[in-house]
Amino acid sequence: MNINEQRILHSWATNAKPWTRVVRDQLIESRALVTDKAIVEAVVELEPRTFLDIGCGEGWLCRELFCRGFDGWGVDGITELIESARCLGDIRFVVSSYSDLPLQKFGSINQFDCFICNFSLLGECALGEIAQAGKSLLADKGKIIIQTLHPLIACDDSAYSDGWRETSWQGIGLESFDPTPWYFRTIESWIREFHLKNYRLLKLIEPCHPKSKKPVSILFIFERLS
Amino acid sequence: MNINEQRILHSWATNAKPWTRVVRDQLIESRALVTDKAIVEAVVELEPRTFLDIGCGEGWLCRELFCRGFDGWGVDGITELIESARCLGDIRFVVSSYSDLPLQKFGSINQFDCFICNFSLLGECALGEIAQAGKSLLADKGKIIIQTLHPLIACDDSAYSDGWRETSWQGIGLESFDPTPWYFRTIESWIREFHLKNYRLLKLIEPCHPKSKKPVSILFIFERLS
Numbered sequence: 001m002n003i004n005e006q007r008i009l010h011s012w013a014t015n016a017k018p019w020t021r022v023v024r025d026q027l028i029e030s031r032a033l034v035t036d037k038a039i040v041e042a043v044v045e046l047e048p049r050t051f052l053d054i055g056c057g058e059g060w061l062c063r064e065l066f067c068r069g070f071d072g073w074g075v076d077g078i079t080e081l082i083e084s085a086r087c088l089g090d091i092r093f094v095v096s097s098y099s100d101l102p103l104q105k106f107g108s109i110n111q112f113d114c115f116i117c118n119f120s121l122l123g124e125c126a127l128g129e130i131a132q133a134g135k136s137l138l139a140d141k142g143k144i145i146i147q148t149l150h151p152l153i154a155c156d157d158s159a160y161s162d163g164w165r166e167t168s169w170q171g172i173g174l175e176s177f178d179p180t181p182w183y184f185r186t187i188e189s190w191i192r193e194f195h196l197k198n199y200r201l202l203k204l205i206e207p208c209h210p211k212s213k214k215p216v217s218i219l220f221i222f223e224r225l226s
Numbered sequence: 227m228n229i230n231e232q233r234i235l236h237s238w239a240t241n242a243k244p245w246t247r248v249v250r251d252q253l254i255e256s257r258a259l260v261t262d263k264a265i266v267e268a269v270v271e272l273e274p275r276t277f278l279d280i281g282c283g284e285g286w287l288c289r290e291l292f293c294r295g296f297d298g299w300g301v302d303g304i305t306e307l308i309e310s311a312r313c314l315g316d317i318r319f320v321v322s323s324y325s326d327l328p329l330q331k332f333g334s335i336n337q338f339d340c341f342i343c344n345f346s347l348l349g350e351c352a353l354g355e356i357a358q359a360g361k362s363l364l365a366d367k368g369k370i371i372i373q374t375l376h377p378l379i380a381c382d383d384s385a386y387s388d389g390w391r392e393t394s395w396q397g398i399g400l401e402s403f404d405p406t407p408w409y410f411r412t413i414e415s416w417i418r419e420f421h422l423k424n425y426r427l428l429k430l431i432e433p434c435h436p437k438s439k440k441p442v443s444i445l446f447i448f449e450r451l452s
Contacts, residue, residue, distance in 0.1 A: 152378040152441075159439035160432065186441075187413065188432045201427050206386065206414045213385035215378075215412075 004164050004181045005123045009077060011180030016080035018175035020058040027173040030209065035217045038207040039118045039147045040064055042219050046143055048072075048113035052106070054130060055120020059085030059093055066090060073106045076120075098129035102136045111136075114143040119217075121146060124164070124183040127190075131197040134224050144199065144222045150206065150215040151186050162189050187218065194222045230390050230407045231349045235303060237406030242306035244401035246284040253399040256435065261443045264433040265344045265373045266290055268445050272369055274298075274339035278332070280356060281346020285311030285319055292316060299332045302346075324355035328362045337362075340369040345443075347372060350390070350409040353416075357423040360450050370425065370448045376432065376441040377413050388415050413444065420448045 012019075026032045043051065043065060053062050056074030058081055065072060074093045076082050085093040096104050106112075115134060121127055134144060151160070158165065165184045169177040185193075191201050199222040206215040238245075252258045269277065269291060279288050282300030284307055291298060300319045302308050311319040322330050332338075341360060347353055360370060377386070384391065391410045395403040411419075417427050425448040432441040 150378075152376075155440075160434055160441055161439065186432055188430050191427070191430050195429070201417070203421070204414050204417050206412055208386055213387065214381075215386055 001125075004183070005125060008122050008180050008182070011178040012078045013080055014178040015180075016058075016078055016084065018172075018177060020081070020084040022172045022175050023058055023060055025173065027175075030216045034207050034209055035119075035147060036060075036064075038205065038217065038219060039116065039145070042145050042147075042205060042221065043070070043114065043116060044068065046114055046145070046221070048143070050109050050112045051114050051116055052101075052112045052137065053116045053118070054098065054101070054133075055117055055122075056085060056093065057081050057120070059088065059090075061116065061118055062092065063088065063090065066092075071109070072112070073109065075101065075104065098126055098133065101129070101133040111139040112142060113139055114145055117144065117146045119147060119149070121148065122180070122182045126183075127185075127193050128197070131194060131199065134199070138224045140224070140226055142224045143202070144194070144220075144224070146190070146220045146222075147217050148185075148190075150218045151184065151190075153215060154184065158184070160186055162186060190220055194220070198225050199223060200225055227351075230409070231351060234348050234406050234408070237404040238304045239306055240404040241406075242284075242304055242310065244398075244403060246307070246310040248398045248401050249284055249286055251399065253401075256442045260433050260435055261345075261373060262286075262290075264431065264443060264445060265342065265371070268371050268373075268431060268447065269296070269340065269342060270294065272340055272371070272447070274369070276335050276338045277340050277342055278327075278338045278363065279342045279344070280324065280327070280359075281343055281348075282311065282319065283307050283346070285314065285316075287342065287344055288318065289314065289316065292318075297335070298338070299335065301327065301330065324352055324359065327355070327359040337365040338368060339365055340371055343370065343372045345373060345375070347374065348406070348408045352409075353411075353419050354423070357420060357425065360425070364450045366450070366452055368450045369428070370420070370446075370450070372416070372446045372448075373443050374411075374416075376444045377411060377416075379441060380410065384410070386412055388412060416446055420446070424451050425449060426451055 051072035053074040062074040075096050082093045082095045169179050202223050203221040205219040209216045277298035279300040288300040301322050303323050308319050308321045395405045428449050429447040431445040435442050
């Protein structure tokens with residue numbers, strides 16, 4: 001694991017408690033107005049019998065989907081976040097690195113109809129680890145739903161090309177955060193990498209902010225090929 | 227045909243002569259530096275035995291591909307542009323609207339390995355007409371290669387949503403142009419519409435400007451499903 005991948009895990013362990021408060025208090029406008037709804041709608045439209053929410057954080061999306069009758073599990077690499085998730089009562093949350101996913105037990109579920117990665121593929125290796133996990137943990141024609149910052153919006157003044165970036169974490173509400181690096185990918189790169197790993201793009205969605213009318217995020221829905 | 231689709235044809239007939247000069251003198255920087263190379267490379271990588279260059283204009287791309295040993299035809303709705311193309315000697319250019327493509331004769335070629343649409347799907351109907359033409363004129367697993375302005379760059383300050391836009395044609399070199407409307411599509415829309423018409427996205431390419439390092443265009447390569 002390179003130094004940036006280590007820094008991501010370290011930062012998120014540090015940020016777990018303020019992050020949990022920020023998410024539960026709905027303090028991030030783009031999530032409250034656009035992206036929470038976008039990921040829920042994308043999952044609901046697929047009608048998966050079972051889902052695995054990878055990088056589930058404090059678990060809001062799992063709870064939202066449990067309420068709507070979908071069975072599934074949340075998994076996160078950060079112990080403190082999974083503790084936050086389990087605190088609210090449901091036991092379907094487990095700590096795991098993305099590379100160790102195939103080794104985990106998820107109750108009676110052996111294969112999932114879909115993986116969900118909601119703003120949770122942050123490092124360079126995550127994409128490959130998820131694609132690999134899908135070979136054993138996704139059902140035939142299983143889907144991977146990814147939501148991430150829209151690359152052209154997130155690119156800012158930098159070159160539009162793959163590479164590590166530093167976040168400029170703003171404080172949110174009264175909370176402050178440990179800055180964490182993340183790996184920027186172009187739209188071309190997201191699609192190319194999954195296609196090379198024997199998935200195909202089913203759908204691409206660009207949710208727009210109701211005021212600016214510009215996309216704030218992008219969703220990719222990939223299907224595992226046999 | 228609605229008024230905007232009519233205006234597109236009218237403008238291009240008016241612009242045919244100055245456009246031919248501008249293209250042949252390589253006066254458009256983004257074409258000279260980025261997008262000409264991008265479309266040629268995309269076609270060459272597919273190694274099609276036969277191609278149909280739809281909206282071929284004065285024919286530079288056909289000639290480039292003929293030189294490289296690919297057999298094919300150029301087609302354009304504007305008589306004046308096809309006359310410009312034929313002037314240089316090759317007869318493999320034909321006038322046709324996009325909707326009439328299935329009625330045309332292309333020498334001994336009955337089906338093509340690929341369609342090429344290089345900045346030539348300008349109106350709202352063009353996408354559907356091309357997709358429909360592919361049902362009869364594309365071989366099984368035939369490809370459609372589209373290059374267009376990158377939607378997020380072309381969007382400017384407008385809302386990021388499908389709709390008709392007015393061009394702000396700048397004069398190029400000493401030439402001036404009749405302004406023409408065009409139909410803006412989001413990336414989501416390009417992919418959704420072809421997927422609905424039984425094509426699938428094989429590849430997406432975002433060629434960047436060597437100086438700004440930002441994408442200037444986007445290429446979609448779709449494959450016809452059986």
